[in-house]
Amino acid sequence: GGREAACAERGQRGGEGRAGSNRGAAAFRGGEVRRVCPSPKVPDRLGWWAAKDMPEARREELRAAWRLTALPVREALAEVSSAALAVEERSQALQEPEVAIEKAKAEAIAALREDFDTLKRAWVRNEATYNVSTSGDWRWWLAEGLTVARKNRLQACVQSVGEMVGFMAQQFEEMVNGVLQYISPSARSEFEAEWSEAVERGYAPEWNGVGDGPGEASGASSNGPSLGM
Structure with missing residues (x-):
């Protein structure tokens, strides 16, 4: 049991x-x-x-x-x-x-995009103009009268994305020149008048043909430092 x-x-x-x-x-x-x-x-x-x-x-x-x-x-x-x-x-x-x-990659891409937009806007506002030498080297000139902070910012943008923005600007100007070859003189005069008005309002870049050099574009310094790219 x-x-x-x-x-x-x-x-x-x-x-x-x-x-x-x-x-x-x-x-x-x-x-x-x-x-x-x-x-x-x-x-x-x-x-x-x-x-x-x-x-x-x-x-x-x-x-x-x-x-x-x-x-x-x-x-x-x-x-x-x-x-x-x-x-x-x-x-x-x-x-x-x-x-x-x-x-880090995302931050770098965002910084480059910001630099690109900043320099592109500066070109539209005639704060910066570019020149391409016969050997293909890019140069940027900054307008006189910029604040030190703005000048330093644009110089940094030129170093990082100056060639990209310059290439974009060159392509744009070549396209405009190409279009103007195929429109009537009266249409061309009207276009250039409207463009000039837009430049005065700060809505368009100074446009004198491809590769505006120093002193050729309104607001650009003829003796400003060349920013090599």
């Missing part, structure tokens, strides 16, 4: 242990239990950590399952958890330089 009762009790405990172990392992596999590792307070005891937003009722169920989880199962879960954490940390460490590089 007594021996049979003890065996039955051990069998029941064993069954509960297996059921608890299964529930604990399932909660870990499903992501409810995020981590299994030694407890900070009791290093020789393994503990588990769940998501902060886990309902208290579910947390209590898992506590009960954990109490019944066999030690070898706990140790196996801790080993898997440690390996998964190492992979995650390594993955993050590998991603960080990539993220930094992508961010």
Whole structure:
């Protein structure tokens, strides 16, 4: 009698242990239990950590399952958890330089775009004019009367995107010259009159044909420094 009762009790405990172990392992596999590792307070005891937003009722169920989880199962879960954490940390460490590089590239592109727009507007406002030498070298001249801050800003733009903006301006002027060859003298006079008015209002670049040199464009300094590109 007594021996049979003890065996039955051990069998029941064993069954509960297996059921608890299964529930604990399932909660870990499903992501409810995020981590299994030694407890900070009791290093020789393994503990588990769940998501902060886990309902208290579910947390209590898992506590009960954990109490019944066999030690070898706990140790196996801790080993898997440690390996998964190492992979995650390594993955993050590998991603960080990539993220930094992508961010730096995006910032550089945004800065170049801002430089391009700034110099393009300066050309439209006749604050800057360009010249292309016979050897194909680009030169930019800045108008007199600019503030030091504005002059420094435009010089920085010339260094970064001067050739691109100059090429765009040259293409634009060549296109205008090409169009003017095919329109009547009266239409050409009307176009040039409207253009002059737009220049006075600051809506259009001074336009005297391709490659305006220093002193040829209104507002450009004839003795200003050449900004090599």
